[in-house]
Amino acid sequence: MYKSLLPLPLALLLGACATTPQPIAGEFTAVTPAQSVASGRTGERVRWGGVIIRVEPRADSTCFEVLGRELDSQSRPRPRDRSEGRFIACRAGFYDPEVFVRGRELTVTGTVTGSERGKVGEYEYTYAHVAADAIHLWPKRPVVVEQRYWGPDPFWGPGWGPYWGHGWWGPPPVVIVKPRPQPQPKP
Known part of the structure; x- marks a missing residue:
């Protein structure tokens, strides 16, 4: 019974993410x-x-x-x-x-x-x-800083493999949320 109810909250959650x-x-x-x-x-x-x-x-x-x-x-x-x-x-x-x-x-x-x-x-x-x-x-957007592995791939050797280089081959981005500096109020 619970397995059939699992998709419902997931669908509601995903639907809420894409609505105006x-x-x-x-x-x-x-x-x-x-x-x-x-x-x-x-x-x-x-x-x-x-x-x-x-x-x-x-x-x-x-x-x-x-x-x-x-x-x-x-x-x-x-x-x-x-x-x-x-x-x-x-x-x-x-x-x-x-x-x-x-x-x-x-x-x-x-x-x-x-x-x-x-x-x-x-x-x-x-x-x-x-x-x-x-x-x-709208809420402020997070600042996204990507972290890349810039060495030889530990699994495939230097310059080859899924954990080296640009594009989707690198590790996932690291998200750092920093508020933008706000302008100071005018006197």
């Missing part, structure tokens, strides 16, 4: 921030994510400037060097800039309300603008 968090779950229009600006789309429900560039608390809301990134199967921004365009997401309430710091990953859901002109350095930039109804701050 409830506040940002749902069906949304598949358009990037750059496509939204180029086509002038408004009123569409979107789920966008990326890396926080700047947080601006206002009198009744907080606005986030975000470097848009492609989302993975959990709706978390992928850690890639490619941008899908910058966007500004505003949501009612106060979100502390010391928690929502530059470089953290964020996913928002909301309605595209148009675009907003601004500057990136001296460059005139048009941001997609979203009235956010949900904001999800």
Whole structure:
């Protein structure tokens, strides 16, 4: 009897690892921030994510400037060097800039309300603008340091065998979790 129940918890555990968090779950229009600006789309429900560039608390809301990134199967921004365009997401309430710091990953859901002109350095930039109804701050990613065996393989001789060299032949990576240094609060 117990053998038949074993797959159930395992399936639930694995299923929970690959799901989108409830506040940002749902069906949304598949358009990037750059496509939204180029086509002038408004009123569409979107789920966008990326890396926080700047947080601006206002009198009744907080606005986030975000470097848009492609989302993975959990709706978390992928850690890639490619941008899908910058966007500004505003949501009612106060979100502390010391928690929502530059470089953290964020996913928002909301309605595209148009675009907003601004500057990136001296460059005139048009941001997609979203009235956010949900904001999800992702936990920091662990820092991964790989440990490799750089000597002769004890089983196969020098330079040969499953425990030597690069790729999947080396031992598994050693994961070291170190928090990133946080910027100091401005006086």
